[in-house]
Amino acid sequence: xxxxxxxxxxxxxxxxxxxxxLLSPFCTLPAxxxxxxxxxxxxxxxxxxxxxxxxASKLDAFIADISAIETIExxxxxxxxxxxxxxxxxxxxxxxxxxxxxxxxxxxxxxxADIDNARAQQRTAVYFQIQGADCVEADGIVTxxxxxxxxxxxxxxxxxxxxxxxxxxxxxxxxxxxLDNNGNQGVNKPLTDAGRxxxxxxxxxxxxxxxxxxxxxxxxxxxxxxxxxxxxxHGAARHFxxxxxxxxxxxxxxxxxxxxxxxxxxxxxxxxxxxxxxxEDYIKQIEYVARVGGVDCAAVAxxxxxxxxxxxxxxxxxxxxxVKEYLDWWHSLQSKNVLGFDVVPKHVVIPELNHxxxxxxxxxxxxKARFKSSDRDRFMGGNWQRVLKKVLV
Numbered sequence: 001x002x003x004x005x006x007x008x009x010x011x012x013x014x015x016x017x018x019x020x021x022l023l024s025p026f027c028t029l030p031a032x033x034x035x036x037x038x039x040x041x042x043x044x045x046x047x048x049x050x051x052x053x054x055x056a057s058k059l060d061a062f063i064a065d066i067s068a069i070e071t072i073e074x075x076x077x078x079x080x081x082x083x084x085x086x087x088x089x090x091x092x093x094x095x096x097x098x099x100x101x102x103x104x105x106x107x108x109x110x111x112x113a114d115i116d117n118a119r120a121q122q123r124t125a126v127y128f129q130i131q132g133a134d135c136v137e138a139d140g141i142v143t144x145x146x147x148x149x150x151x152x153x154x155x156x157x158x159x160x161x162x163x164x165x166x167x168x169x170x171x172x173x174x175x176x177x178x179l180d181n182n183g184n185q186g187v188n189k190p191l192t193d194a195g196r197x198x199x200x201x202x203x204x205x206x207x208x209x210x211x212x213x214x215x216x217x218x219x220x221x222x223x224x225x226x227x228x229x230x231x232x233x234h235g236a237a238r239h240f241x242x243x244x245x246x247x248x249x250x251x252x253x254x255x256x257x258x259x260x261x262x263x264x265x266x267x268x269x270x271x272x273x274x275x276x277x278x279x280e281d282y283i284k285q286i287e288y289v290a291r292v293g294g295v296d297c298a299a300v301a302x303x304x305x306x307x308x309x310x311x312x313x314x315x316x317x318x319x320x321x322x323v324k325e326y327l328d329w330w331h332s333l334q335s336k337n338v339l340g341f342d343v344v345p346k347h348v349v350i351p352e353l354n355h356x357x358x359x360x361x362x363x364x365x366x367x368k369a370r371f372k373s374s375d376r377d378r379f380m381g382g383n384w385q386r387v388l389k390k391v392l393v
Contacts, residue, residue, distance in 0.1 A: 001287070001370040039381030040359040041115070043263030043301030044129065044212075044234040047098055053306045054105050054124050056356045060381060061115045061125035061388075062306075063163055063233060066095040067132070078332050080170045081132075085152045088135040092128060092159045099126060108160055112389030127388065129163035129210065129233070130156070133174045133198060136164075140197050150201050157205055162392055163233065164202060165210040166195065166218065174198050175222075176215030178244045179338055191221035199225045208391045216251060223254035228391050230258050234265035234301035237288045240281075243340025246270055249292050256293030259390065261383045263301030264289060266309075266353055269323070269345035276319065279352045279365045286366070286379055295375050299383045300362060308354035317354050319347035 042062035048054060068087035072080045099106040107118040109127035118125035135156065140148040153161075170177040176189025191199070199222060202209050209230040211219040222230055232255050238246040247262070255262050264271075264285045272281040290298040307313065312322040323345050334341040352361055359380065366376045 001372065001375075038363060038377060039115070039119070039385060040363075041299070041381035041384035042306075042359070043231070043261070043299055043384060044265065045302040045304070045306050047095055047126070048306045050307075051102055051105055053356060057124075057306045058357070058359055059124050059306070060119045061109060061127065061384070062302075063127045063129045063384075064095070065131050066091050066128045067130045067135075074170070076336060078336065079329070081168060082134040083130050083132045083168070085135045085138065085156075088130050089152075089155065089159070092130075092156060092161060095128060096160050109162060109388070110160065110392070112385065112387075112392045115385050115388065127162045127392075128160045129165065130161060131165040131210075131213070132168040132172070133164060133166050134168075134172055136198070137173065140194055140201065142197075148197050148201070150205075153201060153205065153207075157207060161207065163208040163210055163231075165212055165233070166191075166198075166214050166222065168213045171215065171218075175218040177218075178213050178215055179333060180215055188217045189215050190217040191225065195221075196225050203227045206391060206393055208388070211251075211255070213245075216248060219247070219251045220254050223258050223260075226258060228258070229260040229387050230255060231261045231263070231387060233261075233263045234303045235262065236264060236267075236270045236285055237292070239288055240272055240285065241270055241340065243270055243343075244338050245340070252289055252293045252297065256297035259387065260297070261299045261387050262289050262293060262297050263299045263384075265301040265303040266349060266358070267303055268319075268347045268350050269326075271350070273343065275346045277347050277350045279350055279361065280369075282350055282353060282362065283365050283369050287369070287371075290375070290379070295378050296383055296386070298379050300359065300380060302358070304349075304354070307356045308358075309349050312349045312354055317349060317351035319349065319351075322348045 040059050042059055045062050047064050067083040068091035069081045070084050072082050074080055099108045107114055107123045107125045109125040114125045136152045139150040139152045142148050166175040167177045169179045171180045171189045174195035175191055180189050209226055210233045211222050211230055212233050212235055236246045238248050252262055268277040271285055286298050315322050330341055363380055
């Protein structure tokens with residue numbers, strides 16, 4: 001399959017992966033051997049409890065959500081999950097220790113070049129992400145005309161934070177959330193003045209900005225405000241499922257125009273309304289994002305643990321049973337008329353992809369769908385690598 005490459009004026013394409021300079025006691029592969037394997041990068045997962053899952057996943061790198069969550073009961077009866085500074089600071093310290101304690105498996109990703117280093121050393125680069133800027137809510141306060149200070153952000157960055165999501169589902173003082181978009185009121189909150197200050201600080205600190213879970217206007221505003229590529233690390237195209245958590249063509253194009261990446265995730269109720277969901281439904285999402293944003297935009301993400309959604313695995317991927325755990329939350333948003341929650345989900349996972357070997361299976365499915373080898377290189381990891389090298393310097 002041949003896809004047309006869009007070429008928006010703001011897109012920055014980094015050509016060539018370059019060779020890593022290795023000064024390490026770890027066993028390394030010859031350069032030709034490392035390059036002979038297709039690069040696999042996952043746009044969002046979690047540090048596994050079983051360290052053996054890392055090798056089994058075949059990943060060269062992944063972005064890991066290391067957030068710690070506090071559940072907040074909102075005034076309308078729905079729940080929000082905030083990542084506070086205290087909780088996330090403790091969590092990022094624990095995550096860093098996990099990586100340090102397993103040097104034969106992990107290399108903590110601090111710059112984009114660490115993907116090359118990890119791959120040559122037969123390790124996996126892991127980049128720490130927090131899903132929501134609530135972790136820096138006390139930062140960026142302007143007083144008497146003095147520049148904003150970001151001590152909490154500085155602290156998290158020092159401990160390894162390299163990707164920050166602006167919000168999670170609901171808005172905060174920086175940004176609007178996707179689920180603020182009430183069907184009756186048409187709420188679509190923009191990036192705030194504080195959010196613009198945060199964008200500038202993230203650009204200055206070379207932290208990758210993630211607009212997953214943001215409202216449409218926030219995502220579009222962020223694309224315009226950022227001087228560096230932005231990503232939507234895990235999401236899906238609204239073309240297939242008309243839902244507030246899915247992204248319009250405008251968002252896909254806006255992310256692509258910055259030189260960024262849109263990661264298609266594994267939550268099947270946001271990938272397709274068809275039942276049962278299949279791997280072909282996932283490939284259609286990748287193809288669509290590539291057609292709208294260009295082949296340099298589409299990528300793979302997860303949003304489940306490396307081995308898959310645990311409860312569904314325990315149920316042998318029985319979606320009709322597994323979906324029940326989501327229904328109370330779904331109905332609470334349905335009662336608020338949030339876009340898309342009127343359609344009750346029938347599934348959670350694509351059984352073929354709720355598996356530790358999903359990356360190979362996606363790669364094989366792309367080949368079966370007749371995608372060019374060079375496009376598969378991009379989708380399976382090359383696009384993530386390009387953006388990480390551009391931003392994390």
